[in-house]
Amino acid sequence: KAGVTQTPRYLIKTRGQQVTLSCSPISGHRSVSWYQQTPGQGLQFLFEYFSETQRNKGNFPGRFSGRQFSNSRSEMNVSTLELGDSALYLCASSLISVGSYEQYFGPGTRLTVT
Amino acid sequence: GEDVEQSLFLSVREGDSSVINCTYTDSSSTYLYWYKQEPGAGLQLLTYIFSNMDMKQDQRLTVLLNKKDKHLSLRIADTQTGDSAIYFCAEKLQFSGNTGKLIFGQGTTLQVKP
Numbered sequence: 001k002a003g004v005t006q007t008p009r010y011l012i013k014t015r016g017q018q019v020t021l022s023c024s025p026i027s028g029h030r031s032v033s034w035y036q037q038t039p040g041q042g043l044q045f046l047f048e049y050f051s052e053t054q055r056n057k058g059n060f061p062g063r064f065s066g067r068q069f070s071n072s073r074s075e076m077n078v079s080t081l082e083l084g085d086s087a088l089y090l091c092a093s094s095l096i097s098v099g100s101y102e103q104y105f106g107p108g109t110r111l112t113v114t
Numbered sequence: 115g116e117d118v119e120q121s122l123f124l125s126v127r128e129g130d131s132s133v134i135n136c137t138y139t140d141s142s143s144t145y146l147y148w149y150k151q152e153p154g155a156g157l158q159l160l161t162y163i164f165s166n167m168d169m170k171q172d173q174r175l176t177v178l179l180n181k182k183d184k185h186l187s188l189r190i191a192d193t194q195t196g197d198s199a200i201y202f203c204a205e206k207l208q209f210s211g212n213t214g215k216l217i218f219g220q221g222t223t224l225q226v227k228p
Contacts (some may be wrong), residue, residue, distance in 0.1 A: 004156075031213060043202065043218035055213040090156055096212050101145050103206075103216065105157040 002027065004093050004106035012112045018079040021109045024073050025093030032074035033103065034066060037088040044091075050096055051069075078111075086113045103110050116140055120203055120219035127227050132190040134222045136203030139184060145206040146179065147216065148188045152199045160188070160201075190224075198226045 005024045013019050025032050034046040045058040049068035066076040072093075078085055088110050092103045117139045126132045128171045129217075138146065144165050163170045163228040170177045176189040190197055200221040208214040 006156075015149075035216075042220050043204075045215040045217075048213055048215065050213055051212070054212075055216055056209050058215065068192065092157075092216075101162060101206070101212075102159055103147070104159055105149070107156040 004091060004104055006091050006106040006109050008087075008104045008109060009107065010110045010112075012114065013081050015081055015083060015092065016112055017081050018077065019081060019111060020075050020077045021089055021091075021111070023074045023076075023091030023093075023106060025074070025091075026104055028094050028105075029093035030072050032072065032093045033094070034074070034076050035090045035105075036060075037090060038086075040049040043090070046076065051081055065079070081113045083113050086111060117209065118203055118205055118216045118217050118219040120201075120222045122220060123223050123225070125225040125227065126193050128193060128195055130193055132193045132197070132224055132226075133226065134188045134190075134201050134203075136186040136188075136219055137184055138186065138203070138205045138217070140205060140207060140217070141169075141181075141184065142207070144208050146177075146186050147204040147206070148175075148227065149202040149204065149218075150199045151202065151221070157202065193224075193226050195226045195228055198224055200224070 031050040048056040052068045068074045077080040088108045090108045091106045094103045147162040148160040174191045178187045202220040204216040
């Protein structure tokens with residue numbers, strides 16, 4: 001089975017621009033979660049999508065948004081980029097069913113804002 | 115509150131056992147996870163344990179859980195140089211319908227000396 005895939009792997013953007021990151025979960029997995037990893041704040045939860053609906057949201061400003069498609073693929077969008085948005089963005093997929101509690105992560109998208 | 119604490123660094127000799135410790139604060143956490151992150155990579159799920167278990171063994175990995183003290187440990191037997199990485203402990207805060215979010219520790223850098 002293919003793992004979680006994220007595109008692009010690397011991205012360089014300028015302050016004020018907007019960016020869209022993509023995540024394809026493991027086949028059959030219906031939940032996708034997004035996390036931001038920075039040296040200062042560590043790993044922080046952004047949001048979780050399940051069945052095309054945002055189920056949970058972390059403590060991030062409204063510039064961070066996401067969506068999930070009917071095939072469970074998810075995108076996250078960051079508008080009006082700030083220098084502090086430079087981070088590794090990780091996506092995780094899970095089955096969300098009784099007896100299955102694993103969350104598998106993709107390789108991440110490294111975003112650099114200049 | 116939501117807080118997971120880990121020591122930041124551990125150095126061992128190849129062939130020795132490594133023990134990485136973690137404490138968490140939320141007594142309602144149902145699952146606790148260990149992830150491994152190598153440089154430039156995403157998070158690799160190593161193992162997880164239910165909060166009603168005391169121990170779980172998986173090949174060279176042993177997880178011990180002391181729920182009373184909210185203490186989790188990961189023991190790696192016969193540590194190899196390929197085990198050098200950052201190890202993250204995470205607790206899952208469960209929301210409705212088995213959705214939830216992971217709260218991560220700061221990560222423990224394991225250095226394995228030949």
